[in-house]
Amino acid sequence: MDYVIIGGDAAGMSAAMQIVRNDKGANVTVLESGNYYSYAQCGLPYLLSGVVEDEEQLVARDVQTFREKHGIDARVEHTVTSIDTKKKTVSGDHFTVPYDKLLIATGARPIVPSDWGGGSLGRIHTLKTIPDAQQIMENLTDEVKHVTIVGGGYIGLEVAENLVLLNKKVTIINRSELLGAGFEKQMSTLIEDEAKKHGVELLLGEEVTSFEGDQDGNVAKVKTNRQSLDTDLVLVAVGVTPNTNFLQGSGLHLSDRKAIKVNAYLETNIPDIYAAGDCATQYHRLKQKDDFLPLGTHANKQGRLAGLNMIGLARPFQGVVGTAIMQFFDLTLARTGLNTAEATDLGFPCAVSETETSTSAAYHPNAERLHCLLVYHGDNEQVLGGQFIGKTGVDKRVDVLATALYFYVTMEEIENLDLSYAPPYNSVWDPLQQTARRR
Structure with a gap:
């Protein structure tokens, strides 16, 4: 049986390990678009400040371990661009791989609104991968005194804390009047007080409209619907969207958030195709309907169960309650x-x-x-x-x-x-x- 997994991080490798542990005759191929396997994305803000001293500390298992110890055909720099559900193949620019069963675990990518002018200037960053963190750290030179963070959710707050540890002046611009994703107003006020206590400037209820650069092509100003702000570096942390654009025309059903719809067994609407992690829906036990809550805990659980279900050891995903x-x-x-x-x-x-x-x-x-x-x-x-x-x-x-x-x-x-x-x-x-x- 040929098992193909698209995506080599939490969901994908949790599934791969269940397959190789429970089906000794399985042929498992993992197609990862980047160069890193199984790393802790949640630790990236702490890499910026040096609280986590080295990026290798965030890697649970490297690609060589999956290849040599577990017999997985773990490939890097293999970006899948299409799926042929009739021929049962996945393809990219330089490869085509056949599958008997397929898991899509492509995760999510940061949102950068396309209507923001100047978004391609230097020193404007997102933070989702180890290379993202490396680029930010390369730009956090002594001449970078002020950093603007767009977004007051979990990533924005964690990065703000870690940049303050580096003695950077930090401003958070948040479209909502409330700081902290999903917190009630009276709780958000406590978060605001803590930010101000540590010198973080808060611009709440403001929307970014564009960026302006300097003569070197780096960001120098952030413009909002209320003002213009001088800055040396920008981090955009306004949310993520599933990596599912390549599925256009595949016939797979997507939610209104573009996440792949799955049932309790992580099966999609097309036979022999499964999905798990940040590219898939998660059943919310309290809402009693599918939701999109991209968290590492959910990705690991869904991936593990997807792997078991793919080899016939049926185990349903019991859902989430939205804990963070x-x-x-x-x-x-x-x-x-x-x-x-x-x-x-x-x-x-x-x-x-x-x-x-x-x-x-x-x-x-x-x-x-x-x-x-x-x-x-x-x-x-x-x-x-x-x-x-x-x-x-x-x-x-x-x-x-x-x-x-x-x-x-x-x-x-x-x-x-x-x-x-x-x-x-x-x-x-x-x-x-x-x-x-x-x-």
Whole structure:
């Protein structure tokens, strides 16, 4: 059986490893457009500042390991440009490869709006790959004093923190009035305060319209709908879009976000073709419909299951609840499930309960303040989502809630959870339970 995988990162190589481990006679070919396999994209902001000292630390397995240890025909610089679903082949500029079963795991690419004038100037960057990070680091010379980040989501905030560590002056321009993707206004305000505390300038509710360059062809100004801003380097971090343009005319069904539609077994609408990761849809358990949430955790899970399903070891993907966490200077920011806007869009009558409480017994010297917010159904009190911001204890609460959301719990059931307590670690009532009780 000939298995072909397009894409050599999280989803693609998770699938490849399941195939070679469970089908000793499998012929696995992976076609990767770049030169790196299985690397941690989420670590790239920390490479810029030197918190991660070397790019090789981000590579889980290099291409030679896949070839020599696992017997995978792992190719680099092989960009697939078309799929012939009748002949069952994939092709690029200099190759055609036949398949019995095919996995599309091409990931996503950063969005750079085409109506921005001057977008091709030097020192305007996106950050998605190791080569992207290398180019940014090459340009972060001493003469670069000011960096403008377009976008106030996860990547924008993480890069801002790491550039401040390099003593760069940072400005974030965000089209939304709220900083931090998906956070409620009262939580976003805490993120704003943290940014300002560390000297980050915020231009919220502004839209970039164009860029102007200097005599060397590098960006020198960012123009918005309100003002013109001098800058030395720009990072664009306004979101990603699936790498599915090459599928035009293939007959594969795409979502309105251009992600490949898949069922629970990661199968597309065409037999023997599967898709996984940032180029595919993910079923959202709370929305009860397909969504597009490109995260490394989802890509690894979907890829692993796609590989098993391709060799007949059927395992369904159980869906996501939308959990995310990040560090931003001295704070940890996390959310899971739905926010009020998402719940309202789905027609849910939603309510909110909030607390600012202590991460441990208030009298203990380890105690820190923790902001908690729960969104719940106004009729049946099913918990729909939650957000947490604080210096410590955020990861514990968001993961407990993510687990609870998976099983569709109510606010009362949150109160009834048997959670751990000792003065250095918690209050008698966990902050999550305190928030549920305040409704």
